[in-house]
Amino acid sequence: MKAVQVVDSLPRYGLAKVAGSLAPGLGAKLGAVSLVDIDEPLLPAPGWHRVRPRLSGICGSDLSTVDGRSSPYFQPLVSFPFVLGHEIVGDLDGEGGRVVIEPVLGCAARGVDPPCRECASGRSDNCERTAFGHLKPGLQTGYCHDTGGGWSTSMVAHESQIHPVPDRLDDDAAVMVEPAACAVHGVLGAEGATVLVLGAGTLGLCAIAALRRFTTPGTLIATAKHPEQRRWARELGADVVVEPRETHRLVRRATRSLKVGASLSGGVDVVIDCVGSAKSIEEDLAVVRPGGDVILLGMPSTVTVDLTPLWHRQIRVRGSYAYGTETFDGEPRRTFDLAFDLVEHAGLGRLVSARYPLDRYREAIDHAANAGSRGAVKVVFDLRGEKRR
Secondary structure (H helix, E strand, O other): OEEEEEOOOHHHHHHHHHHHHHOOOOHHHHOOEEEEEOOOOOOOOOOEEEEEEEEEEOOHHHHHHHOOOOOHHHHHHOOOOEEOOOOEEEEEOOOOOEEEEOOEOOHHHHOOOOOOHHHHOOOHHHOOOOOOOOOOOOOEOOOOOOOOOOOEOOEEEEHHHEEEOOOOOOHHHHHOHHHHHHHHHHHOOOOOOEEEEEOOOHHHHHHHHHHHHHOOOOEEEEEOOOHHHHHHHHHOOOOEEEOHHHHHHHHHHHHOOOEEOOEEOOOEEEEEEOOOOHHHHHHHHHHEEEEEEEEEOOOOOOOOOOOHHHHHOOOEEEEOOOOOEEEEOOEEEEHHHHHHHHHHHHOHHHHEEEEEOHHHHHHHHHHHHOOHHHOOOEEEEEOOOOOOO
16 A cells, blocks of 8 residues: 655664755655555454545644654654554545544553543543553554555554544535544633634644634634734634734733733733743743743644743643543543534634645644644645555
């Protein structure tokens, strides 16, 4: 089958890191990623199904891998070589019907019985066995050698990962369900009179839509670097949209705070950080009120940040990874069920901006890495016309 694969090569990883520091996405030309012709992954056990991807998105975490920016933390949680791609809509091979894949490889997929305490409670996002069971290590599909990934013509998925796609949703909408689920998981419980979403890429825009759909912010502020991002942020529900350099001034005015050095005396109730850089985390701590909440929705790499404001202002910081089971309106709900609702309600399929075949993977990665400046949001691989070999 055709696939875009990552190999375990320290020299090539080093080249990717150097190239990615020069220009986003450049690691695809010099790094550990290549288009290959390999055998289809085998079905690991009963309960597994073969899936033929139709569309597969390019995510920020994929770009970090391509450009050699992934944290060393992930080394024991992946297995090489692996095929990238975890935002997937595809067809069940031989069974018909479109499906979306929930990528987390928890105890059910790994054949771990009894399941860990987190999976037993429906929180597969906190699975304690992502390096164990009958699969090689891999926190998600797209980072596990045994499952394959969406940037290919064939992969495998466990029945616990499979969600049927309603006929009323087209492929563009369906491929947005996974990033929408990430946003839903992060914003639920983010209540406050003022909420700031930092960053307006795919994840930030999904977060804005999810806040409007599932929470009741008083004032929803968003920062967006590029004009098209600002347009989408307003359309999806932000009350006020500013360029990043205007964030402090706007928050100061909206919350009637005073300036104290590089920080504010008060600030917003909640910051949802969809960037995940050292600079953005410093910004979070500077503009959230004392006792406020910071939610790290964007995946940071290794960063150096002065945490003194965290201590002095008694700020609560929590990470948000993946999805599982949520409490919504007092009832347990699967995150993906809420995400299907959000994608349909907000029309998130409109965010799919460009589609590429696999053999143009370098162009696709370059486009995704520079999406904002090029007026795009979500860039995907279109596998619908690909031959298996």
